[in-house]
Amino acid sequence: MKMYRNLVRTFLLSGEMPKSEKKNKVKFYFTLGLIATLFIFIPCFILMAFLVGITTDGIKEEILSNIAYHRNIGNGLLLVIQFICIFSMIFGFNIVLNTFYFSGDIEHILPLPIKPKMLISSKFMAVLISESLMEFLFLIAAFLGFLLVNGFNIWDVLMSIIGVLTLPILPLVYCGIIALLIMRFTKLIKNRNNVLTLVLLGIIILIGMVAIGYLNNDSITEFIHLLAAGEVGFLNIMNYIFPSTYFLVEAVTNTNIGAFIIYLLINAFAYIVFMLLADKFYIPGVKRISNNANHNQASLTETIKEAKRSSFIKSYIQKELKILLRTPSFFSNCILSNLLWPIIIILIYLIQGQDNVIIEFINHYKQGEALGVLVIFISIFVISAILTTANSIASSSISREGKHFPFMKYIPVDYKTQLNIKALISIIISFGFNFIYLLIICYFIEASFIDFLVFTIVSLLSSIFFTYLGIYLDTINPKLIWEDELNALRGNENTFFSMAISMIIAAVLGGGIYYLNRVELIPLSILKTMLIIILAMGAILIYYKVMNKGIKNIEEVEI
Amino acid sequence: MIEVKNVTKIFNNTNKAVDNISFEVNPGEIVGFIGPNGSGKTTTLKLLTGIYQKDEGTIKVAGYDIDKEPLEAKKNIGYISDSPDMFLRLKGIEFLNLIADIYNVSTIKRKERIKKLTKAFGLEDILDSEMISYSHGMRQKMMVIAALIHEPDVWILDEPLIGLDPESAHQLKEMMKEHAKKGHAVLFSTHVLEVAEKLCDRVLIIKEGKIIYQGTLKDLKKKYTKKDLEEIFLRMVQDEDV
Numbered sequence A: 001m002k003m004y005r006n007l008v009r010t011f012l013l014s015g016e017m018p019k020s021e022k023k024n025k026v027k028f029y030f031t032l033g034l035i036a037t038l039f040i041f042i043p044c045f046i047l048m049a050f051l052v053g054i055t056t057d058g059i060k061e062e063i064l065s066n067i068a069y070h071r072n073i074g075n076g077l078l079l080v081i082q083f084i085c086i087f088s089m090i091f092g093f094n095i096v097l098n099t100f101y102f103s104g105d106i107e108h109i110l111p112l113p114i115k116p117k118m119l120i121s122s123k124f125m126a127v128l129i130s131e132s133l134m135e136f137l138f139l140i141a142a143f144l145g146f147l148l149v150n151g152f153n154i155w156d157v158l159m160s161i162i163g164v165l166t167l168p169i170l171p172l173v174y175c176g177i178i179a180l181l182i183m184r185f186t187k188l189i190k191n192r193n194n195v196l197t198l199v200l201l202g203i204i205i206l207i208g209m210v211a212i213g214y215l216n217n218d219s220i221t222e223f224i225h226l227l228a229a230g231e232v233g234f235l236n237i238m239n240y241i242f243p244s245t246y247f248l249v250e251a252v253t254n255t256n257i258g259a260f261i262i263y264l265l266i267n268a269f270a271y272i273v274f275m276l277l278a279d280k281f282y283i284p285g286v287k288r289i290s291n292n293a294n295h296n297q298a299s300l301t302e303t304i305k306e307a308k309r310s311s312f313i314k315s316y317i318q319k320e321l322k323i324l325l326r327t328p329s330f331f332s333n334c335i336l337s338n339l340l341w342p343i344i345i346i347l348i349y350l351i352q353g354q355d356n357v358i359i360e361f362i363n364h365y366k367q368g369e370a371l372g373v374l375v376i377f378i379s380i381f382v383i384s385a386i387l388t389t390a391n392s393i394a395s396s397s398i399s400r401e402g403k404h405f406p407f408m409k410y411i412p413v414d415y416k417t418q419l420n421i422k423a424l425i426s427i428i429i430s431f432g433f434n435f436i437y438l439l440i441i442c443y444f445i446e447a448s449f450i451d452f453l454v455f456t457i458v459s460l461l462s463s464i465f466f467t468y469l470g471i472y473l474d475t476i477n478p479k480l481i482w483e484d485e486l487n488a489l490r491g492n493e494n495t496f497f498s499m500a501i502s503m504i505i506a507a508v509l510g511g512g513i514y515y516l517n518r519v520e521l522i523p524l525s526i527l528k529t530m531l532i533i534i535l536a537m538g539a540i541l542i543y544y545k546v547m548n549k550g551i552k553n554i555e556e557v558e559i
Numbered sequence B: 001m002i003e004v005k006n007v008t009k010i011f012n013n014t015n016k017a018v019d020n021i022s023f024e025v026n027p028g029e030i031v032g033f034i035g036p037n038g039s040g041k042t043t044t045l046k047l048l049t050g051i052y053q054k055d056e057g058t059i060k061v062a063g064y065d066i067d068k069e070p071l072e073a074k075k076n077i078g079y080i081s082d083s084p085d086m087f088l089r090l091k092g093i094e095f096l097n098l099i100a101d102i103y104n105v106s107t108i109k110r111k112e113r114i115k116k117l118t119k120a121f122g123l124e125d126i127l128d129s130e131m132i133s134y135s136h137g138m139r140q141k142m143m144v145i146a147a148l149i150h151e152p153d154v155w156i157l158d159e160p161l162i163g164l165d166p167e168s169a170h171q172l173k174e175m176m177k178e179h180a181k182k183g184h185a186v187l188f189s190t191h192v193l194e195v196a197e198k199l200c201d202r203v204l205i206i207k208e209g210k211i212i213y214q215g216t217l218k219d220l221k222k223k224y225t226k227k228d229l230e231e232i233f234l235r236m237v238q239d240e241d242v
Helices: A002-014 A023-064 A075-102 A116-150 A154-166 A169-185 A188-215 A220-229 A233-241 A243-254 A257-290 A300-306 A312-326 A328-351 A357-366 A370-390 A399-404 A406-410 A415-445 A449-476 A493-518 A524-556 B041-049 B070-075 B092-102 B107-121 B136-148 B166-181 B193-199 B217-223 B229-237
Strands: B002-011 B015-025 B030-034 B056-061 B077-080 B154-158 B185-190 B202-207 B210-215
Touching (some): A002 A116, A023 A116, A023 A220, A023 A493, A075 A116, A075 A220, A075 A233, A075 A328, A116 A169, A116 A243, A154 A243, A169 A257, A243 A257, A328 A370, A357 A370, A357 A415, A370 A415, A370 A524, A415 A449, A449 A524, A493 A524, B015 B041, B015 B056, B015 B185, B015 B210, B030 B166, B030 B193, B041 B056, B041 B185, B056 B070, B077 B136, B092 B107, B107 B166, B136 B154, B166 B185, B193 B229, B202 B229, B210 B229
Parallel strands (some): B030 B185, B030 B202, B154 B185
Antiparallel strands (some): B002 B056
8 A cells, every 4th residue: 555655756846847946936836826816717717606606506497397307406516517627528538548557756766566456556546646737726616606596404414525526437437448549459559659649530520410419409498408408418328427427416416325336336347347448458558669779771862952051940840840740749738639629619609509609700890880899809809819829839948848948048049049949830820710710700700901911910929928927937847857758738827827828918918908998988990909919019129028037937947 | 278277166155065166178188087976077177167166266178268258168178077968869870960969060060970880889779769779878878979979189087988799898898098098088987997097197186075076096106005996985985094
């Protein structure tokens, strides 16, 4: 048991971000943490509790009107926790695969006299703890929202607490089993660079399709009606995939101890199956990776043809891009994640059915109504801002260097050039995706050329501004010590804070524009110009900040 | 070629990793940097290459002050770090091209040097593979080739022989001698006293951040007769009278 605890602790620590020892940096991170808690965590928590609360309330009303059965009272909660399970699988798979097979500790731990069961179970526990923290927040909010509306007793609360802590087990067990089978039996490992991304892409597309296919309905009221009637196809399918969720909700809804025991047994059974498979397949899977060091044999006469002089900048850009594209963790998190946006937007679009707010705003826009134009304009700005920071290309640009960070220091190239190249990569990719989405949006809303131009400028400026902001944050305390590449991004406070700040800025500016236009009646044309000026000035300011303080920060970093 | 004067490096305001050291490496010299683990060898080499910032003193490489003219100084350095795991997702040829572009090496010269060096180290057939598939030794050889591709005047090598097979280690030692013969300078850290004895014109022995001896190993042996090199070294670093 002691060894198990030590192993879990070691795996957890290896993913942690080293804290800066400088007081001012500690204070800076504390302030950012406080801001993120106040403006991101707490609002998200309240929103989640509220959503589950009103859905449950809607279902309750239908039950009281004898339109629906009482057994469906928990369907709102069930839907939310099933979504959380899906997202847990999407984000967890990459982490499970990396932690189990590609982390740097494996070659050091394998020769030690540790049983495979012990090794895999401690790795599983480490992933469960580190990856479920955010999930716990949403789950607590969802259960709280439900219990407050539905009423509760001490057993409901107890079962909810245990449920929150154990719900992530089943999705992670699925990830673990898929990883074990892929690594043991498929030839995907022969092309290790693509294995993570291919599987991740597959899961995302599959889930997206299933979700879209089964969530389509007429209106929110109608949706709640369907939930109350227990006729949401998505729920029924997910009950088979995540049976534990059904029994947990049943247990909490009706204080059903029997259902709760079944819930616990399902989790225990899943975990035992996983451990049995791990005992059989884990080590052979790991060995297949180590046997996979194939070289492309090519004659020097052929290869040397590639040795051509080109500009340093071009060469450095190519290096950055190749590393981003060829490293599975970087590719899936920094590049592939940008593809999630259309799925999210289509989901939001489809889930609303006839009362579709998006269609409403598009129609407002097409008719030239101020509100439609305003909302589309703000949306484009917000999406550009969040996409740029969510892909974490900028905010991990120094962290991704890891152990070879000193390279940046001993080559005869100034930091200004190097940081600008890193910024350029982020701007090209972020704005590239933003621009594609912009084209699609403009096509659907039939935007005028002038509007298209304004949207493009706003999108480009926010990509530039949030790129340099991300880089600046990453210069303060880059996460340079990591076991595997995924850890450069995972648990990296800079990427998190960069996104949190972008959300806050987007909310403040977006809300400000809305207020000034709707309440103070300032014309939108003036507000558009103001936003462009604010973003341009912000970009210039943050650029100078990076080129002065950011460079100083880099000079001070020593590993 | 390398001038270090009264250099001190303090980590976290308390830990004096390098304590007021001064030394020179002259043109045509191979100087070995010897000392136990944690004595300050790597820190000193990192100070010379600009990776670390010193707290006191001056450092000049090829006549350029590392603080005042860092880029000029760095252009003249060929550095091998203590970790060869660098840019493993790049192919060997891509990595060498990147380094050659950074140091502005012409197409003809880089082709010529890549051919020569990869043949010398037996890497000519795997340049088209990503370096993640290389063994530790192959990666180390790659770092050596990368450090030498621009034919720098000053070589600063941190444990360059670790991980190399005997043939490649021999090749590298011959290259170091050849480089020094041309009037250039080599400073390298090592734990292997025999290597230092055979290769170095002078050695620097460092202990707890302070240089406790600089000179030839011959002089050291003369000074402490009846003792072999290992014994002298051990006694010196253990702070005992020899």
